[in-house]
Amino acid sequence: MQFASIAMYLTPQSLADATAELWSFLRHYLSQAGLTDLPETLDRTVAYDDAWLRPDLLLSQTCGYPFASRLRGKVRLVATPVYDHPGCDGPLMCSFIIVRTGSSHRTLEDLRGTTAAINSPDSNSGSNLFRAAVAPLAREGRFFGRIIETGSHGGSIAAVAEGRADSAAIDCVTYGNIRRFDPGHVEGVRIIAETPKTPGLPFITSGDTSDESILLLRRALAAAVKEPSLAAARATLGLVDFAVLSEADYEPLLSLAGEALPQLTA
Secondary structure: OOEEEOOOOOOOHHHHHHHHHHHHHHHHHHHHOOOOOOOOOOOOOOOHHHOOOOOOEEEEEOOHHHHHHHHEOOEEEEEEEEEOOOOEEOOEEOEEEEEEOOOOOOOHHHHOOOEEEEOOOOOHHHHHHHHHHHHHHOEOOEOOOEEEEOOOHHHHHHHHHOOOOOEEEEEHHHHHHHHHHOHHHHOOEEEEEEOOOEEOOOEEEEOOOOHHHHHHHHHHHHHHOOOHHHHHHHHHHOEEEEEOOOHHHHHHHHHHHHHHHHHHOO
């Protein structure tokens, strides 16, 4: 049995349900095309990052920075979702830099010497793009006074709203989903800047997957964005298309990290 897990955007439940509906269509399409040993449902028991290097991986979604920094050559790109949330531009996406609603901070410069929250050091949206945004303002390789790690974008939003951190960078898809489905969670924060845009979170498959199977996966995804019965699910996900990018398209994420690494170090 092959393995499938699309677990990057699964809260609230409506997103999980829409993702499951998307998989049901993909599974049917792939089965009709002759693929066998397809899982009936997406796996929700395995942590999203534990799925990436499984040898039986058929389809999963990863963050762009982990793909560029440690997954290239071990997995294969399938396609990158195109969302219609504010901050998205085709397959490119940015992060929104947020502060507390009542904060006096109005610009990135105002954040010098303050406390920043990141969801994870290897997150493109929560850390890498944050570094890139403040790098031009750094002095002698320093900008923030302190960094705290929260474990999730939701945790970073809460840290800012509660005053445990002064700022955070939240990927525009996550922020858009929260604004639609849990607006109270962002009532205590406001956006003061956007980060640079880079390619979004790609769908990947095992490094051993054949060219034929990858082409079939891409055809299934292309069919999914045109399927009338999936219109409601696509609207829930904010999904409008899939773009086929190359590994080279993700290389700039490493350049951003290399240029800006010291600037998130207190």
